Amino acid sequence: MKQLILSLIVLFIMLPLTTVAADDGYGYPIPGSYEATIIGTPVTLMPELPAYITTRQLVLDVNPGRKRPPIFFYDEGLRCTFAYQEKKAPLVFLIAGAGSGDRSVKLMTMMKAFYVAGFHVITVPSPSHANFIISASRSSVPGDLAEDAADLYRAMESAWKQVAGDIEVSSFNLCGYSLGGTQAAFVARLDEERKVFNFRKVLMINPAVSLFSSATRIEDLMKQIPGGAKKQGIFFNKMLSKFSQYYRYGNFVAINDEFLYSIYTEKLFSLEETAGLIGLTYRINLAGMIFASDVMTNSGYVVPKNRNLKTTDSIFDYFLVSSHLSFIDYFNEYLFPYFQKQRPGLTKQQYIHSLSLKSIEGYLTSTTKFAVMTNENDFILTGEDLDYLRQIFGERARIYPRGGHLGNLEYKENLASMVSFFEETK
DSSP, rough: OOHHHHHHHHHHHHHHHHHHHHHTTOOOOOHHHHHHHOOOOGGGGGGGOOSSSOOOEEEESSSTOOOOOOGGOOOOOOEEEEOSSSEEEEEEEEOOTTTOTTHHHHHHHHHHHHHTTTTTEEEEOOOHHHHHHTTSSSOOTTOOOHHHHHHHHHHHHHHHHHHTOOOOEEEEEEETTTTTHHHHHHHHHHHHHHHHSOOEEEEESSOOHHHHHHHHHHGGGGGSSSTHHHHHHHHHHHHHHGGGGGGGGGGOOOOTTTTHHHHHHHOSSSSGGGHHHHHHHHHHHHHHHHHHHHHHOOSSSSSSSTTTTTTTSHHHHHHHHHHHHHHHHHHHIHHHHHHHHTTTTTTHHHHHHTTTGGGGGHHHOOOOOOEEEEEEOOTTTTTTHHHHHHHHHGGGGGEESSOTTTTTTSSSHHHHHHHHHHHHOO
8 A cells, every 4th residue: 555655646746757867867756855765766666576585583682681671571682684595695784774673664675685686685773773772782872883883793793693504605795774874884894803704795875974964964954844943843743743642652662664654645744844854753763762772771861860661651751852852962962971981082073073984984995895875865965975975986886866865775776786786796
């Protein structure tokens, strides 16, 4: 049903604009950055992939002996998804985007595309997803690219140990999208030291060049809500009142990739408000991350310190508080202070620099195993960011003319390029 509605929306709103795509030879039809991000790829332009493939759910004990607060009773370990071939084949680890789990819609599409092409695949949730914060993060404070990469690497090692006896692998490869794309670079750099996988190729899809800059740009989307600051408050409260029941209990930390699309199809907002809708959805995902981290660390940031939340407790009030916290709030009041204590003398500017690809530029320019795919109108990037990616990766930077942020990830041409990049030469 979702795909049918999506197709109708695209046909109704965007069909007259498909000639734009024909002019430059790229067939993805949605020119608007925000609309592409929300609507994604029309079903008719996706590759033919099986509705289901045989997968195995991995539940990993990445941090043995970890105690979980009662409110997270359902979390029994880090969840990863594994699809495998019956013969020797290359393996691709896929890292989810911000706030997404191991079975997010985009991740499953990528898994199917790689599986059909003959790859083993293991998907890993984002370090900003509640399951990762609860079960795999050593600090339970997501956002530090180096620390998150170390946690991801340990999770991948754990996953590999669990399946190593069941498959034959010809090479290991790594791919991530959005925040996961940026994290893939840091994971690959760590692998150069530890050499557990010796990744043959690494693909970054719609990565942020600077985590701080991109997060700030997403937050700024809310400023585009028509009517100014007063309208922003009305807009925010309108959304919260509509979906408040969804967050009253455990669903607060279970937001998935379909959330943005579902609230878009509810027609609560005009097309002019799409930028604000994206920014607001990002804020909701951030709220789930903050809540999970705060409870795990008992920091008292949102939930009162030493408050032992039970499974029957409503967490809606905490959702309200968390949802009004911006990334800048999280950075200034929670993330930076935590790591400044770990690294005495660390300045804010030094830390912001560490949360960027530029901090590992020497490594990125020293190897040809990397490639990047992104879009000219991806709103998380500036023109300077795009020039930087072209400078660092040269011909290995494929920058499409449109697609917004991840809107064209499921487009057949994009998926074919992903698979082609990882295929081994005979």
